[in-house]
Amino acid sequence: MARPTRVSRALSQNFLSDRKAAARLARLAVPDRRAAPFLLEVGAGKGALTELLARRCGRLLAYEIDERLVAALDARFSAVPQVRVVAGDFLAACAPRTPFSVAGNVPFSRTAAIVDWCLRAPALTDATLLTQLEYARKRTGDYGSWTRLTVLSWPRHEWRLVGRVGRYSFRPVPRVDAGILRIERRRTPLLDSAALRGWRDLVELGFSGVGGSLHASLCRARPKRRVDAAFRAARIDRGVLVGEVSPERWLRLCEVLVP
Incomplete structure (x- = not known):
């Protein structure tokens, strides 16, 4: 029997083990299966969310930075034509020039950098990210206050907290709960x-x-x-x-x- 892969603290790994929570995240990321979007997944991990996203999109690039997980991901999705596993850092990826979405269980320590990448991508239509709950609440005004980044980006991007996931839905169990953050690029900016x-x-x-x-x-x-x-x-x-x-x-x- 193969030994389980040890979690990397340096990569801030907390795998989503709750299938119901993963299914909910997939539905929020792709509300309409008929749209069949081009999707980039941040941190495919062991593929639990990848499997569910693949059923809802036309093309999926699943990024995984941990080389120890890539072979198993390749084997798991080798027969799924719409999925391509990409070994490497999502943050080093070139943003597609055609409309695309982003989804994923984001490493908590890299949340700010991943959000910044999404905001800078001109063709991004939306991003559905599982982040620390506190981060999601701050960015969406759920505390009754708004951050500089939220206000600066508001004419072009809408920020919403669309769900919560308890800490015991992850392995290993993190210290805090998570929030599902949804960032949608406005079709027409509020300002020219x-x-x-x-x-x-x-x-x-x-x-x-x-x-x-x-x-x-x-x-x-x-x-x-x-x-x-x-x-x-x-x-x-x-x-x-x-x-x-x-x-x-x-x-x-x-x-x-x-x-």
């Missing part, structure tokens, strides 16, 4: 290219932290009377902290403050 440049400048200024409040930060580069008018239009209190302002209210601020 010219407005997006102004949006980035405004958001960066707001999150600079100078002055202690969003109002004080914005007044460093905008006339106070215009900032006051923007806050009235967005129905925001002058003492509000920057993280408490939702992306929708940021859009209203932008309408008044960005020419």
Whole structure:
């Protein structure tokens, strides 16, 4: 009998062992089987999620960085024509030029880098990622606050927390629960290219932290009377902290403050 593969702490491996949770993640990643998307999987591991994703997509590239797992993956999916196992780091992959989706049980320690890769890929349509629950909640405003990255990317990407997976659904068991994070690229951005440049400048200024409040930060580069008018239009209190302002209210601020 073959010995089980030891988990690599350096690769932040926590294999999803709950088949129901894996099936739920696959459904969320590909809601409509008829769409038959081109899908990239981050960290195929032992193939539990790969098997379920393969049934729902037209083409699947399953990336696995751990060389010890690749041979077994190749053998398991050699007869599945829509699946190709790719030995290597997902982060080193060139983003496809045609529309594609991303899904996977993300190594917790590499979540930020993988999300950044997805946001930078022009042809990405959506990403469904199993991350630490705290990360997913912070990025989606589930705590009632929003991060700089979420607000910056909001005109082009929508962020949603679409599910939770308990820590005992993984082997080995991690210290925290996981969340299913869904990032969808908008078909039509909320702002045009010219407005997006102004949006980035405004958001960066707001999150600079100078002055202690969003109002004080914005007044460093905008006339106070215009900032006051923007806050009235967005129905925001002058003492509000920057993280408490939702992306929708940021859009209203932008309408008044960005020419």
